Structures are given as C-alpha cells and as structure tokens.
Amino acid sequence: MDLIDVQEVRVPATRAELNVAAGEKVLAGGTWLYSVRETGLRGLVDITRLGWQPVTHTDSGLVIAATCTVAELSRLTPPSLRTDPVRAGGGDKSHGDPLALFWQCANSLLASFKIWNVATVGGNIALALPAGPMISLAASLDAEAVIWMPGGGERRMPVAEFVTGVMRTALRPGEVLREIAIPRASLESRTGFRRIALNALGRTGTLVIARRAPGGQTVFTVTGGTTRPVQLRFDGLPPASLVESRMRAIDYWYDDAHGSADWRRAMSVRFAEQLRRELQ
C-alpha cells in the first residue's frame, strides 16, 4: 500500500551514504514495510542498491547478504533435494542434507514464490516475526549476524540471539544487518526439518530443525512456536526423556491466530522426538 506518511526515500550507493535517522527505517525488499501502515514513518533508506553480492562461498562457510532475495536463497538447494512443502512436517522423513533447508525454509514463508522475488533474507530476520523462516534457517545453522554500526565498524552475534522477541531484535539505533555467515561445520552436519501450520501451507505454527554435527553434537532449534528462537544443545544424541523435559521447560510459547500455545508446545515436542530418532 502507499506509505502516505513517508516523505523521502534515500537510496545510498556506498556505506558512507548509509545512515539511518530518527523516523527513518531501513528498506530492503519492502514486502513487509509496504504491507502495513505505520504512523509516523517519515523516511526510508533503501539498501538494495549497495551492490552486495547475494551469496558468497568462503573458506569458512557461506555468507548471505541481507539483501539476498528469498528466491536467490532458495536456489542454493539443488533440485534433487527440493521437497514438496505440502506434506513437509507431516511425519515425512526429511533429507539429511542441510542444503535441503534453504528450500524448506523458503517454502515456510507464508508468502508465495512471487514474494520471494522481492523479499530478502535480512528483511525477514530483522522483522523478527516468530514465524520468520529465515530466522529458523539461520539460527538452526548457527549463523552469525554481521551488523554494521553507524559511523563504521561492525559487530557479530548469533542470529538465534539477534532475535530477542516478537518483532524485537538486538539492533541498536542506526545499525544495519549486513549479512549472515553460516559456518562450514553447520553445512557438514546432518539435519532434519519439521513444520506445521494451521493449514497446509500456512504461516508457521512451529518449526523444528535438528542438526547433528560430524562430532555428534546435536542441536534442536525451535522457531515459530516460540516468541524467539530456542536452541537446545547436547553433546551427543540425547535420550528422548531429556529432549522432552528440556522442551517442556521452555516457557515462552507463542499464542496468536496461527496456533494456540499448548498446541505449539505439543507439536514442538513431537517434532523434536521424531527428529531425534531420525538423526540416530
């Protein structure tokens, strides 16, 4: 929709021009910002013309620019690993290959492939909705958020900690999410994916990704069902009872039109156990 309060859109071409004043917001794809009226939003700073390489393969892993579109990201999953999302989460065995996650998480977006052409990875993470599937992806792969600080310099933190609550992040005024860095070790793990919504391709009720590193360490990442990402880490493959008790100890289950808290908790517990067995 037309953002009628916006007086100016700035489109910086270099980092030197990139600054965000009070009353302004960072604009990436815009598929969220232009979908709601936000009173008092006076200006936008469009970061999509800074020339950031969407995906970079480095020695230490995979770097995904904040402005990488969901469409570009989804193509990181080779066609042979692209599962049918209509049945995903319904107890189907998942691909063990972490590369399958890019496709699965892209398809966990409520929006369709048309939105993927514009929506960005960084925008989805910085929006910090519980159901943000780019958060699920990045958190489950222990990705780090690289944050540009105003006036130069950067800081890094796990994406799982970057999202602090419903539409709340660790970003400070003037900061910009630059990229996420996925460590190589995460991409050498075995993974499993489960998701459920209140309808076949709906907004996530809960999404659980389990990952088992070559050394045996296992981490369960819950998103969507909780108000912020939850990670349960174990040195090896934990017994069922331990996973369940740790899951049930979580006390910030989300409750909204996309599922009640009790159902989200039950589905998360169920998925964690399914994935635990799958990664045995």
Added chain:
Amino acid sequence: MRFSVNGSPVDADPAAGQVLRTVLRDLDRFDVKKGCDSGDCGACTVLLDGDPIHSCIYPAHRLEGASVTTVAGLGSSEHPHPLQKSFVDAAGFQCGFCTAGLIVTASTFTEDDLGDLPRLLKGNICRCTGYRSIRDAICGRPNTQTPASGEAAGQSVRAPAGLRIATGEEEFTLDFRTTGLLHLAVLKSPHAHARIRSIDVSHALAAEGVHAVLTHRDSPGTLFSTGRHEMRTDDPDDTLVLDPVLRFIGQRVAAVVADSVAIAERALALIEVDYEVLPGVFDPELARQPGAPLLHADKGTDQRVAAPERNVLAQLHGEMGDVDAAIASADAVATGTWQTQRVSHAALETHATRGWLDADGRLVLRTSSQVPYLVRDELCHIFGLAPSRLRVFTARVGGGFGGKQELFTEDLVTLAVLRTGRPVQYEFTREDEFTVASPRHPMRVSVTLAATSDGTLTAMAVDELMDTGAYGNHGIGVMFHSVHESISVYRCANKRVDAESVYTNNLPSGAFRGYGLGQVIFAIESAMDELARTLGMDPFELRRRNVVVPGDDMVIVEPHAETDLIYGSYGLDQCLDLVQGALAGPLPLPDSGWLGGTGMALAMIASLPPRGHYADATVTLLPDGDYEIGVGTVEFGNGTTTVHAQLVASALGTTVERVRIRQSDTDVVEYDTGAFGSAGVVVAGKALLAAASSLAELMLERAYSISPLSGGVVSGGGVLVGSLFLSASELLADGPLTATGRHDGTPRTVAFNVHGFRVAVNPDTGEVRILQSVQAADAGTVLNPEQLRGQIEGATAQAIGTALYEELRLDGAGRVTTTAFRNYHVPRFADIPVTEVLFAETFDALGPLGAKSMSEAPYNPVAPALANAIRDALGVRPSELPMSRDRLWRLASGAAR
C-alpha cells in the same frame, strides 16, 4: 522516471512511499486490481522484467528502466493469450476480480509446474470458485459449450463477460477515470462505547487540500439500517450516517473529503475529539442480563428493537406440543451446544462508491452493491431526495456473498457529494473489511433431539443466542431465517425454539451466504448425527425417516401457519441416495497414525426471501437482429447474467452472443429488489423469460401484420414463416418492438442439498485430510451445468474455510485482531479438495424452465457433514468452529487448555 508498461514507455513521478499498483492505476491501467493492498491476495500481480510480483507492495522508486507487464499486456479480446482463452473456456472464474492476477501468475508456469500448483498458487486468493476450475483453466481443460440457436438453456454456456474479464478489459466499480475526483477518509472510534462530548474539526478543515469535514452535526437525523431488504420495515432503524454515540471500535466519528486519500487520511489526525467513554459489553449472554450497559435504550418497537431494556434486538420463543414430556418418554436423546464464529465475506473487491452530479444536477452513485435499487430507495429516505434525483448503478462487482446487501459507503458519499458538489470516492481498505464490514453472525446453539427406538423424531428443542453486534443490521432477518428451514425440514410433533439476537459492543454482523442457516444447521445436523449414533441407526436412514415430503407442512413451532412456501418440486430423497451411493465406494486406508471417518448432513432452503421480491425486465429487438435486455440484477460472480442471456436466447431462438445486456442500474428498468436470497434466476430470470415470450408474440403479430402468412417461428433475430424470413429491420420498420416482464417472487419453492465427506484425521496433530467430498443438489432444471457446479464447489470451499480455518478474532473488548489475510486464512488452492457434484433430476413447477435457485444453499450442509466425519474418526464430537488443528488436537488428546 521512465519505465515501460506493456511495451509502451511511460513517464511517471511517483510520490515517496508510493507503490507500483497505484502508479499503474494512476496511469489508467485498471486491469491491475486491489484485493488487499498488503501483498497477500495476488489480485495485483504483474510481471516486473519477466518475474511475477505483487505490485501493491513494490516500491515505485525502483521502477526506473523497468519493464512492467499487466494482464492486458498478455493479450486482448481480439488477440487473447492462450491462458486468457483457457480461463474463459474452462469457466475458471466467477466474479473475475482475482482473474487478472491469476492469469499473470500462471503465465510464468512451465509444463513441469502443473504438478506444483498448490505451492505456486498459494499467493492467489479466489473467493468464488473453489479452485477446481482454475486448475482446469491452467491445464487447458475446457468445460464450456457453444450451443446452437435456441438451445442455450441447459448447456454450459460461457459467461458473456468472459474474455473481457480474462484480459482485464471488464470494468469493476472503480475502474474508470473521473476528473476532479475527491477522496473520503473516515475517523474511526477508538472506543467500543462512547459519546462524543465535543469535536473540533477546524484544524483539519484548514489543511491544504481538504474540502470538507463531516461530523454528526452534518448527518441527517433519519434512523435507518445498513442492512437492506425489499421492505425497509424488516430491519431496525438504529443507525445514523454519523452518530454522536459510538457503539463499536471502528464506527465512524467523522469523515474528511480531500484531494487525495493521503491528504484525507493525514487530516484525520487533526480532528480533536473529546470522548465520554461508556462501559461496554462484549458477551451476548452478559448483554441480556440485568445491569448490562444498554446500547439502544433510546429505541423501541417503533424502531423494531424488540427489548432494548435487555439489549435484545429480536426474539422468537415458541413451542408446539410438549417438548419436555416427549424428551422424558423418548427411547433416545441427543443433546449438545455448538458455537460458531465470525467469518469475513472476503469478497476480493472491497466495498466502494464513487458519486458525482450529472449534467442535470442529479446525484449518481456507482457502487459495489448487490442491491442498487434498495440503496437508492433508502438514500432517498435518509436524505429526503426524490427517486428521480438519484441514480444508483453498478459495474461488474467483485464478489458479494451477502456482504454487499448493505449500505456501507453510499451514504457518506451522498453526504459528501451533496456538500461539496464534487465527485467523491470512498473505498474500503481490506482492514476495513475485517474491522467494520459485517461478518457472519456468531451463534451459540443448543439442540436437544429425542426419538423413539424406530428413529421417529419426537422432540426438537433449539436454543439460539446470536451476537448481532452494535447495530441491528440483518440481525432480525438472520435470526428468524436461521431457525426456519433448519427446523422445518424435519417432521416432529413437539418442537420448541428460543432464539434471541442480542446487541453487544462488538462490530455489527450481517448477511452472509445462507443467512443464518449454516450456523443452526451445523448444530442440528451434528445433533442428528449424535442421535443416529445413540439409536445405532444409519444417519441417512434417520434422515429419510424424518424429513418432510410433499404434503407435509413445513413447520417451525406454529402448525398450519400461513405461508407461500410450497413444494414446487422435491429432490431431497434423490440427494440422500446420491450421496449415500457415492460414499459407498472403496476408500484408501489412511496412513498409519491417522483415523478414518465418514459423515453427512442435509440442508433445505427456500428458493428466495419471503414477503416479496420484485423484478422488472425488458427485452427489445434491435435492427441487426440482436436483442437488448434490461434487468436490475447485479453480476458479482453469481452467474445470473449468463443464465439470463441463456433464457432469452432460448426463448427467442437465438444464441447468447446476440443478447446484449444492460443491467444493475436504476435507469435501466423500473425496479429490482436485488441479487440476494438466491433470487437472481428465479425472480429476475422469470421476469426476463416472460418478457422474452411476450416479445416473441409481438414479433409474430408484427410479422403477420406485414405479410399474409401465418404459422411462423421466431428465430435468428427475425421471424421465419415457411421459407420466408422477415428480418429484424423489416419487423422494426413499423415501429420498435419491446416487451416487459415482471415477477413478484411468490409463491416460493424449496431446494435441497446433501453433503458427504470421508476424512482422515491425525489425532496427534489435529490435521484433517479430506479424502472424499461429495455434494448432491436439488436445483430443479440445471440451466448451466458448469456454472452450477462452480457455485456448489465455491460454496463448499467457502464452507470448508468456515469449518476448518477462518476465524475473525476479537480481543474480548471489541477490537478485531485479525485485520489482514495473513492472519485470517481464506482457503487457498492447497486447502480445497475436488468435490464431486451430483444433481437430482427434478423439474420445479415455479421456477423458469423448471429451475430453482442454488447459490447460498450448497454452503449450509458442509460444516456439519465435515464435523460428523471428524466425530466418526476421532470418537469425540467437535462442537466449535473452526475445527482448527489446535482445537482438534486438544479435543483428541483430552487436554484442557
């Protein structure tokens, strides 16, 4: 900036924060629609440098050098894109408002994508079709026919506007340019109950670009109802154009008229209002208890408010026989309480009106309405205008479902045009549709049924409480209708009804497909299923034993009441047999961990509303042998226009292409009550058929007067007498040939629907998979099989939405929390199974060529049939809609929330 649209370069200077959709519409590219303006529905889909995007959320400042393709860029009526032709041939649309976006989206699909449609189409909402015909269109499967002259009735004729819709050429309500247009925005009440102590509009009025600010001080003092009916006294007089008392969050406080929507919206913040906040009540049970805040204490029976001292708008309390005694002596009793939710119509075109003064100073309103004549008449009543000073018309309307049997935008536009003398537009946002338009009434319905061991019903007791919200609207009619055919379909000696329609400080509810029947049928048919279980009897058999058959009175609680409702035909027996037969086939075993279940339910409906439904129609012979028809019925996906053309073409021995249609305009014919209560075919259709038959007589008389012959037939736009053909121009040489027809909507007949489901339910997650869905319909003569199939599929899809997904949520203090499609799940392609549609073979004594209405009715049996199947699978009965996964999981696991 420069970019290209459909290959042509354009210059534009978009405002900061503007989106591509509005830039395109500013350039008169009206084929790009607004369904939600939030990227959820896909109606605005265009190609940007070849990639499909939602133009309503695409920043316009990025357009420099871009290439944009809209549906009109894919093809035109003269040179359609293969998909555009395919959507017409497959009948892949009903209202057609989503079609442009669907075609643009599908134009990017490859052969390999055809197996991936559920995923690829999750960004496109169609509220009308149920998606099966859209799949056919995309896969190139035609469903329509081109009948020969005189043979249109009974065949699957294409919609007359088809190719114009598929190419984006057909105009909907706001798809035209008006110079000097002003826009209206509304300041909405932040309080659920308050009184305006004072209101200062001086700052808003002083803002640049603001032309008027309207408050309750400018409002006519005439009370009215936004709900519209043939008789205005059917609805309560409890509403003002602008009321100093605010009774729900979102109610109009004031309106700003300005040069643009943005200016008007921004000026709202400059209005200073001092509110006296009043206590509110949000639960209809509490609202009718002593001591509750009263909403309409100043009104009474003169305004048709039954008991304002306890917030009761309408009530029905009656008993025949002795229900308690029958229950006490019964062999089997089933009882329960069922709760239904608010459901949004979600018609893709939002409510909107554009008004102006014509050259004679007459007020003209072009509106998204199902009832232009009723709107005209009520506006004349409110504003003291003579009917000759007001013209109301519609272009094609983008969906209705009862939601546009209302007066939501026309009154404010009238006030604004009369004040400013300028053209003014008021367009609802999607959020308005969720927060201030009128959803389906939520109801709590308790039912007790009793029977003897042989399955004879001996008692039927229904206790209904419905929340009508802050204004009465359709709250009287819906309540009475809800307990009518739902109860009178069963023969039973002892019946009791206690129904109340109660005011609360929630948003007002309104008319919605089925008009209350769906809610009560959900309860009664669930109870019937439970009774069958208690008796150990097949549910079809229990129905057969107790449903009314021709000769039986259709009774609620008053035996032998006077009525104009008769059995013009009867096909309920066939419907029961058809569905039972369809469910008898083999079924794949559900996956491990899933439980299988079967369920059915039935529904009866009167073919149109009571107390009169009138239509005038004209048919005129044109010199080229075409016919022009004039009819009041609005086309909003009901398909009535297609059937009207078929009826006329058949009666006059021609083809539908030769029937030109003028419709839905108070200037076109004398009167038409409107397109609601499923009346379009059986009332206006009958009037048209009468007019066409009269015209045929007139043409023959004319032929015999100018030639010495006799024994001719009307055919090919003229009269054929033996081997001699008298053409239209020859017949018209002696003067014009026009005939009129009229129908008064009485007596009325009944139609029937039976739905059956087989499902698998996962008790560990609450997921429901529909393995089989079948509906049998008794629609009399089927005038257009493909269109009727589409209506039934679409109604089934809408009802599956109600049954499993849709829920307008409130926070308990009157605020709607589901204000966008992303939080209110309208079924998508992935959610809707194929429904087998079966027709009973009947011929109705009353309807045109034996046809009955069939547009609301198919909705009504779906939710209970699905609930009964889920009950069969889980072993526990769902009693609350929607039967969402979280609710079913909780039910199956026995967990308390």
